[in-house]
Amino acid sequence: MKNNILKGSVIFIILALFLISTATVFSADNNNSNNDLNILSLSKGGITIEYPSDWGVSKATSNYSIMAISKLDSIDSFGIGQVNVNVEKKPVEGDFYTFVNDSYVSMQKDSSYQLVSAGEVSVGGENGLEYIYTSTEATGQKEHKAVWFERGGQAYVIMYSAPIAEFEDNLYVFDYILSGIQIT
Amino acid sequence: MSDDREKLLRVMDNLESDYRSGKISAEKYSYFRSKYEDKLNSIDARDATRRIRSMQGKSPKSTGNKRQRKPTKNKKKEEQDLVQKYIINPKKSDAKYNKKKKPAMDSGTFKLLLILILVVGFTAGIAYGIFNLDFGSLSQGETVAVVDDTAFPEFTENVKLNTSANNQSNYGNYNYSSYSSTSVQTTADDSASNDYDDSSSSSSNSYQSNQRQSSSDSDSSASNSRSSSQSNVETTTDGN
Numbered sequence: 323m324k325n326n327i328l329k330g331s332v333i334f335i336i337l338a339l340f341l342i343s344t345a346t347v348f349s350a351d352n353n354n355s356n357n358d359l360n361i362l363s364l365s366k367g368g369i370t371i372e373y374p375s376d377w378g379v380s381k382a383t384s385n386y387s388i389m390a391i392s393k394l395d396s397i398d399s400f401g402i403g404q405v406n407v408n409v410e411k412k413p414v415e416g417d418f419y420t421f422v423n424d425s426y427v428s429m430q431k432d433s434s435y436q437l438v439s440a441g442e443v444s445v446g447g448e449n450g451l452e453y454i455y456t457s458t459e460a461t462g463q464k465e466h467k468a469v470w471f472e473r474g475g476q477a478y479v480i481m482y483s484a485p486i487a488e489f490e491d492n493l494y495v496f497d498y499i500l501s502g503i504q505i506t
Numbered sequence: 507m508s509d510d511r512e513k514l515l516r517v518m519d520n521l522e523s524d525y526r527s528g529k530i531s532a533e534k535y536s537y538f539r540s541k542y543e544d545k546l547n548s549i550d551a552r553d554a555t556r557r558i559r560s561m562q563g564k565s566p567k568s569t570g571n572k573r574q575r576k577p578t579k580n581k582k583k584e585e586q587d588l589v590q591k592y593i594i595n596p597k598k599s600d601a602k603y604n605k606k607k608k609p610a611m612d613s614g615t616f617k618l619l620l621i622l623i624l625v626v627g628f629t630a631g632i633a634y635g636i637f638n639l640d641f642g643s644l645s646q647g648e649t650v651a652v653v654d655d656t657a658f659p660e661f662t663e664n665v666k667l668n669t670s671a672n673n674q675s676n677y678g679n680y681n682y683s684s685y686s687s688t689s690v691q692t693t694a695d696d697s698a699s700n701d702y703d704d705s706s707s708s709s710s711n712s713y714q715s716n717q718r719q720s721s722s723d724s725d726s727s728a729s730n731s732r733s734s735s736q737s738n739v740e741t742t743t744d745g746n
Binding site: 327328331334335338339342345378379380381382383384386387390392394397400401402403406408410412425428429431432434435457464466468470479481483 | 654
């Protein structure tokens with residue numbers, strides 16, 4: 323009786339190990355096939371974003387920045403990420419919509435900036451504003467897409483910037499980030 | 507015959523004392539007691555029959571011997587059996603009162619099986635964790651680049667200045683912040699100040715360079731302390 327139980331247990335263990343090894347082999351195969359693009363996660367200041375592995379965490383020079391990421395192959399010899407997404411926040415002074423609009427009213431007075439479009443969007447379940455504009459910089463012209471929303475008296479803005487030639491090509495990443503953004 | 511009775515009474519006394527001391531259960535006690543009482547009654551009945559026969563003048567030996575021969579032969583053995591059966595080792599004969607439920611498997615095997623199941627469970631869990639945890643997503647610490655773009659730039663208004671013939675431009679009122687993108691572009695008559703460099707609009711790849719290229723005269727009042735800025739102030743000089 324006891325021997326039978328022992329034999330049964332050994333067979334059970336061997337079967338379990340076989341199943342585990344088989345599952346891990348399949349899992350490893352799947353991982354290899356998806357090695358081209360992994361999804362990474364970055365969480366700071368109550369904001370969580372998911373982004374592809376060909377982008378990397380960056381340090382923003384703006385004092386208002388919460389987090390920033392850059393496309394790895396867009397980093398120039400000075401270490402500047404030309405294609406990037408920067409998440410910033412700033413205390414709202416007065417009405418949120420007025421606060422945001424005022425920024426772009428000021429921008430229109432500067433010939434370095436050209437407002438392309440403006441409208442309303444929804445981001446992470448919050449109503450927000452979207453502005454697309456171009457800027458002329460030392461390195462050339464860049465296009466920016468800024469999505470604003472308000473939370474707890476703070477104006478949050480998620481801004482995607484890229485050289486004009488690369489703007490459309492990488493816009494899907496920004497859209498992906500916006501679709502999966504979590505605001506806590 | 508009276509010996510049998512006495513012995514039976516002794517056995518019953520023993521039974522009684524065993525019951526009182528808790529050696530046997532109440533069920534067994536009542537079972538054996540009723541058996542012994544039956545035997546005692548049968549002995550009493552036999553004694554009574556013998557007495558009646560003797561009173562009738564019949565010899566009790568003729569029939570009694572025949573009848574008693576058999577029991578008396580095995581009397582000792584029967585007693586021993588009784589004592590053995592019901593008192594000393596009741597398990598053998600009365601199994602139904604002594605049934606102990608044996609566990610389906612003994613505790614050693616059960617423990618071994620339990621340990622094996624736990625080991626397999628832990629192994630499976632660890633393997634699942636190792637092969638499904640995305641370690642890449644945990645490494646967020648290293649920064650790979652610097653991001654200059656911001657949604658809160660400081661804008662600079664473009665202003666056209668008409669200066670007098672003395673070719674003096676005033677830049678002092680403009681804000682050259684680190685985020686402004688301004689460049690100085692000077693337009694002048696040929697006869698006037700040729701000191702201005704027409705190539706001022708060309709861009710530089712240096713982020714620290716100052717793109718402001720202006721005349722060599724006294725326009726140094728402009729703020730040159732800015733970094734990564736490009737002034738874009740159009741100055742129209744009247745050559746007359």
